[in-house]
Amino acid sequence: MESFRFDSGSLEETEAFLSEAYTPMRIGGRPEDARARVARSEAAGLVSDRLEFGYTMAYDAGCLNRICLVTVHAGSFADTTGGGERLFGPGETFLLAPPDRPYRGEVRSARYTITMFDPGLLAEAAATGGGFRGPVRITGQRAFDAAARRRLGSAVAYVRDQVLGGPGEVGELVAASAARHLAAVALASLPSTVLGDGAGPLDGRDAHSDTLRRAMAFVEENAHRDIGLADIAAAVPVTPRGAVRLRPARGDDSARVSAPGQAGPGPRGAAGVRSAHGLGGVGRRPLGLRPSGPLRRGPPAGVRSAAVRDPARRPAPGGAGLSRERPTPPSLCGPRPGRPGRRGGSGCGRR
Numbered sequence: 001m002e003s004f005r006f007d008s009g010s011l012e013e014t015e016a017f018l019s020e021a022y023t024p025m026r027i028g029g030r031p032e033d034a035r036a037r038v039a040r041s042e043a044a045g046l047v048s049d050r051l052e053f054g055y056t057m058a059y060d061a062g063c064l065n066r067i068c069l070v071t072v073h074a075g076s077f078a079d080t081t082g083g084g085e086r087l088f089g090p091g092e093t094f095l096l097a098p099p100d101r102p103y104r105g106e107v108r109s110a111r112y113t114i115t116m117f118d119p120g121l122l123a124e125a126a127a128t129g130g131g132f133r134g135p136v137r138i139t140g141q142r143a144f145d146a147a148a149r150r151r152l153g154s155a156v157a158y159v160r161d162q163v164l165g166g167p168g169e170v171g172e173l174v175a176a177s178a179a180r181h182l183a184a185v186a187l188a189s190l191p192s193t194v195l196g197d198g199a200g201p202l203d204g205r206d207a208h209s210d211t212l213r214r215a216m217a218f219v220e221e222n223a224h225r226d227i228g229l230a231d232i233a234a235a236v237p238v239t240p241r242g243a244v245r246l247r248p249a250r251g252d253d254s255a256r257v258s259a260p261g262q263a264g265p266g267p268r269g270a271a272g273v274r275s276a277h278g279l280g281g282v283g284r285r286p287l288g289l290r291p292s293g294p295l296r297r298g299p300p301a302g303v304r305s306a307a308v309r310d311p312a313r314r315p316a317p318g319g320a321g322l323s324r325e326r327p328t329p330p331s332l333c334g335p336r337p338g339r340p341g342r343r344g345g346s347g348c349g350r351r
Contacts, residue, residue, distance in 0.1 A: 006038040023062045031055030041164035043175035047116040048164045053107050060104045066116040068096040075110030093153040095141045115156050121183035126194045140191030148189040155185040
C-alpha cells in the first residue's frame with residue numbers, strides 16, 4: 001500500500017500537486033490563508049484521499065479517467081460544469097464528474113474525502129449482478145434517495161477507514177475486492193445506464209420516452225437488416241427483457257405508434273401496436289374460453305349474448321308473463337357495490 005502527504009501554503013505548489021495527483025488543472029482564489037492539506041492511501045488501484053482547503057478554490061480540470069466519489073465533511077462544493085451551479089454539502093457523497101469529461105467548480109472552505117477506482121469495474125459489476133451487456137455509465141451525480149446516499153457513504157467510509165486507513169496493511173486481494181464492492185454499490189446507488197434514475201432495473205419500470213424513441217428510431221433505421229431483440233436492447237441500451245417491456249409511460253403523448261405509411265400520430269400503447277400490425281385479436285379471448293381452446297368470433301356455443309334477447313321472453317305490461325331468465329350477474333370487472341370504480345377503468349386484466 002502506498003501513502004503520502006502534501007501540505008503547502010502556495011497556490012502554485014498546490015496547483016502543480018493537484019495536476020500531478022489527479023489531472024491537469026488550473027486553480028485560483030484570493031485566500032488570506034492558502035494552506036492546503038492532502039493525505040493519500042492507495043492499493044490495487046483503489047485510492048482514498050483526505051483533503052482540506054481553508055479558502056474558496058476555483059478549479060478548471062481535465063478528464064480524470066477514473067470514477068471519483070466525493071464525500072463532504074465540512075464546507076461545500078459547487079459544480080459549475082456545463083453552466084449553472086450544483087451545490088453539495090456535508091454528509092453528501094456524489095460523483096465529481098464522468099471519467100471521460102472535463103469539469104469545473106469551486107471548493108468552498110471544505111474538508112472532504114475523494115475515493116477513486118477504475119471505471120471498468122462498473123461493467124464487471126453490471127455483468128455479474130444482472131447480466132447487463134450494454135455500455136455501463138453513471139449518468140447522474142447524486143444518489144437516488146436517502147437510503148442510497150447512506151449506502152454509498154457507508155461504502156466509501158469502509159474503504160477509507162478500514163481497507164486503506166485501518167491499522168496494519170491490507171493485501172492486494174482485499175483492496176481489489178473492496179474496489180469491486182464499491183463499484184457495485186455506486187452502480188446500485190447512482191443513476192446509470194443500468195438502473196436509469198430509480199433503484200429498480202430499467203427492464204422493471206416504464207421506459208422513459210427517450211428510451212422508447214431510441215428503440216423505435218433504431219428499428220426504422222435498420223428496417224432493411226435482419227435485426228433481433230438483442231440488437232435493439234444493445235442499441236437503446238436496456239436488457240433484452242427490458243426491450244420486450246418498452247412502452248410509453250402513463251400520460252405520455254410524446255411516443256405514439258403509427259401504422260406503416262400513415263402520417264401523424266396513431267393509437268397508443270399495446271393496443272395500438274397490435275392494431276398497426278394487424279394483430280387486433282392477439283392476447284384477447286372471450287370470457288369462458290380456455291386459453292388452449294379455439295378462438296371464436298362470437299360467444300361460446302350454448303351461451304346467449306346479453307345484448308340479444310328473445311322478444312317472446314320479455315315481460316308483458318303489468319308484470320304478466322314474467323321471464324324466468326336469471327338476471328345478468330354484475331361484471332367481474334365492474335366496480336363493486338358501494339365502492340367507486342377505479343380511475344381509467346377497472347383493474348381487471350392488469351399485467
